[in-house]
Amino acid sequence: MVSPDTTGLPSGWEIRISNSKNLPYYFNADTKESRWEPPEGSDTNKLKEHMSTHHSSAGINRSTAANGSEGKIRAAHLLIKHNGSRRPSSWRESKITRSKEEAREILQAHEAQIKSGEKTLGDIATSESDCSSARKRGDLGFFGQGDMQKEFEEASFALQPGEVSGIIETASGLHLIQRIE
Structure with missing residues (x-):
């Protein structure tokens, strides 16, 4: 993590790269809030300088070539959010109200279709995933250790x-x- 002194971000905030869009976003490790726009209290001059140096199109060289890169894997996923998710909204629903148990039941039905060979994960993700990667059949591209949430x-x-x-x-x-x- 880069020091807030050099990024211009308030304490607790850091800059991460979105795996689905390959773009920088802001994440608060304490509250688990993520957002595309800078958080309140940011030093805009320091932030602009940091972003132009470290996150301009010239500075981002994350490989998505067919061969990937050393130590990275490529995966797709099907995400079903629930009302306890860190951001209970998606491209499909502006406010997700289903419980975790309801989300599990939905995902279990999708899992059964995949296991039976009736549909592929990509087929289902296109219309049912609550992640923006749905438009890419759930494909998150290549990622390495430390790029995703630990459990994932x-x-x-x-x-x-x-x-x-x-x-x-x-x-x-x-x-x-x-x-x-």
Whole structure:
């Protein structure tokens, strides 16, 4: 994590890179809040300087080439959020009110379709995932250790290419993960 003195962000905030959009966003590790716009209390001059140096298009070289890069894997997921998710909204619903149990039931039905071969994770993710990666059939691209939430990362790295996880719970909601590469 970069010191707030150099980023211009208030205490507790850091800059992360979105895996679905490959763009910088702001994350508060204490409150688990994430947002695209700078948090209140940011030093805009320091932040502009930091962003232009470290997060301009010239500074972002995250590989999404077919071969990936050393130590990285590629995975897709199907996310079902619930009212306890850190951001209970998505491109599909502005306010998600379902309980965690209801989200689990939905995901279990999707898991059954995948296991039976009736549908693929990508087929379902396109219309049912609460992640913006839905438009890419759930594909999150390549990521390495430390790029994802701990539970998600551990489950992803434990899979073999082509394998689909059971239901994984993170602060974002409930996931089915399929390792691609």
